[in-house]
Amino acid sequence: MMSDVTDCAESPETIAMEETRETETGTGRDSPACSKAGAEAASSASLLYSRELSQINEFEQPSRADLEKCRVLLGPRRQRLTLVLDLDQTLVYSVPLDEESACGEGIKFSVKIRPFAQELIQKMSSKFELVVFSAADDAYVRAVVGLLDPDRKYVSRVLTKTSCIAVKQGQLVKDLRIFADRSLSEILMVDDNIYSYAFQLGNGIPVTPYAGEDDDNELYYLMGYLDELCEEQEPLHVNTQKIGLCTV
Numbered sequence: 001m002m003s004d005v006t007d008c009a010e011s012p013e014t015i016a017m018e019e020t021r022e023t024e025t026g027t028g029r030d031s032p033a034c035s036k037a038g039a040e041a042a043s044s045a046s047l048l049y050s051r052e053l054s055q056i057n058e059f060e061q062p063s064r065a066d067l068e069k070c071r072v073l074l075g076p077r078r079q080r081l082t083l084v085l086d087l088d089q090t091l092v093y094s095v096p097l098d099e100e101s102a103c104g105e106g107i108k109f110s111v112k113i114r115p116f117a118q119e120l121i122q123k124m125s126s127k128f129e130l131v132v133f134s135a136a137d138d139a140y141v142r143a144v145v146g147l148l149d150p151d152r153k154y155v156s157r158v159l160t161k162t163s164c165i166a167v168k169q170g171q172l173v174k175d176l177r178i179f180a181d182r183s184l185s186e187i188l189m190v191d192d193n194i195y196s197y198a199f200q201l202g203n204g205i206p207v208t209p210y211a212g213e214d215d216d217n218e219l220y221y222l223m224g225y226l227d228e229l230c231e232e233q234e235p236l237h238v239n240t241q242k243i244g245l246c247t248v
């Protein structure tokens with residue numbers, strides 16, 4: 001069963017929302033971030049994303065003024081670490097309800113919550129300060145976050161398209177330097193699209209893109225990986241070593 005949300009100027013309260021999710025466990029699929037470790041994972045991640053990494057090599061760094069325009073203050077620290085979570089294809093799978101509506105205002109979407117997404121948000125909020133950062137439009141993003149965390153008990157900040165840096169190649173990058181009151185060493189970002197963390201590859205945790213499968217276990221493995229990182233003195237260093245994404 002899917003949930004419907006509407007990407008329009010309506011307040012989130014007016015949007016019909018119906019929670020859906022599955023709780024089945026299983027063996028899961030391989031992913032560079034969560035089901036492998038050490039040098040093997042590092043090497044497989046770099047191979048898996050070689051095309052994207054060579055393109056990222058060509059990205060021009062944003063100017064200081066560009067970063068300043070997107071500047072975010074998170075305020076008093078809730079946890080030692082900040083976890084930035086992508087939305088589409090990371091926590092949910094969302095499709096326009098029909099092609100006609102996709103071309104106009106007030107688009108309606110079917111939204112399927114990824115298995116373990118709500119457990120992840122709930123559990124990780126005791127270890128990380130959670131920020132949802134999506135490259136989608138504001139009304140849509142807030143409506144979908146409302147499905148995942150209806151009482152906003154777990155997600156402390158929501159950022160949308162206007163906080164992304166656009167590069168000439170057409171990608172939207174979520175540059176972590178916009179968090180003015182957090183150090184890069186305190187931030188990790190989970191995103192199915194590695195362009196999102198193009199300028200801080202070491203902070204990135206890639207996940208397989210979610211396309212609505214009922215037996216998806218990626219976030220189950222991700223929780224285990226994040227639990228391990230939390231125990232580390234230098235989680236960013238460990239993540240960089242394990243994932244091993246870098247440009248050449």
Ligand SMILES: [Mg+2]
Pocket residue numbers: 086087088089090191192193
């Ligand atoms: Mg995504």
